[in-house]
Amino acid sequence: MRKSTIILPIVVIVIAAVLSSVFIVDEREKALILQFGRVVDVKEEPGLGFKIPLIQEVVRYDDRILSRDIDPLEVTPLDDRRLVVDAFARYRIADVEQFRQAVGVGGIAAAEVRLDSILRSKTREILGSVSSNDILSSDRATLMLRIRNAAIFEARALGLEIIDVRLKRTDLPRENLQATFDRMRAEREREATDERARGAEAAQRIQAQADRTVVELVSDAKRQSEIIRGEADARRNAIFAEAFGADPEFFEFYRSLSAYRQSLQGSNTTMVLSPDSEFFDYLETDQPR
Known part of the structure; x- marks a missing residue:
């Protein structure tokens, strides 16, 4: 009985000493074994490690990034x-x-x-x-x-x-x-003003080009119309000349009727002529002279 009483504490002490001398190093860490503050060993690989109980201590450091x-x-x-x-x-x-x-x-x-x-x-x-x-x-x-x-x-x-x-x-x-924002705003406003000025200049240039094109088109149209009108007048005069040459009396009669139509327009036309005026020759007789 006395012998077992002595052995049991010894066993406990031995077990405690063995356990305190063993330590485990995780794969995410490294360990230093210190003896009275001085490094005596470095444990960088994961697994079991051993130290002297009470004399040595283990300090662990993270090995991750x-x-x-x-x-x-x-x-x-x-x-x-x-x-x-x-x-x-x-x-x-x-x-x-x-x-x-x-x-x-x-x-x-x-x-x-x-x-x-x-x-x-x-x-x-x-x-x-x-x-x-x-x-x-x-x-x-x-x-x-x-x-x-x-x-x-x-x-x-x-x-x-x-x-x-x-x-x-x-x-x-x-x-x-704030100063930077103000400077940026001023720069953007300056750029906007420049863009508007360039746009106004381009608009004026386009408007001037359009006005010149209009003038050119109208002038060309008038020129062509005058040419066509001149050609038509020449053709008309040629027809009149041909008609006059073919029958002078008929041409004179036609011209007199045109003169009557132009002169006697409206409902209140007054003409003062001498009785023997040649203007009404075709109205005085049934036969042309």
Whole structure:
């Protein structure tokens, strides 16, 4: 009885010691084995690991790709047009031992503070070397690559690998928005005025061309009508001349009737003629002279 009482606590202690010496590393993490704060082993592969109970401890770090949003910062490009840039970075812990030496017990939180400082510095440096149009254009993918490449070396000293840097938004400072909107509105109004002026000029040109075309068409129509009228008069005169030559008496009679018709129009026509006037020769006798 006394023997079993002694053995049982020993077994429990042994089991507890064995269990405390075994740890499991997940495939999504890496682990460091520390002995009195000093790194004695690195466990990067998933599976079981062993440590000395009470003397050694295990510190785990995430092995996945992490994302870090950078607080919006103001940059001044070459054209002095200030911009507010909102960016983020994707990174991972590449060297856990160096990472531990660089940030100590601060872990990811301390590393991200230093990573923010690196990224903000490189973002200001790169974006300050180009114009605002380059930042706002589709070429900014090249600028993001330059920021990443510039920050890689300093991040490597922290045991970090920067995978990507992206600019989410690029805006004007709030105090400059209204002035920019006013300038854009003025530019659009100027363009609209220019377009209206060009339209009015084109309309006047078209109207002048139309008026000239009308004058030309009317003049040509009048010319053709005068030609046709002249040709008709000539034909009529030719017919009259032919008729006059064929029968002078009949032609004289016809001309007298035409004169009567033209002169005796209306209901109150008065003519003062001498009795022996030749005008009424064909009215005085039944036979032409």
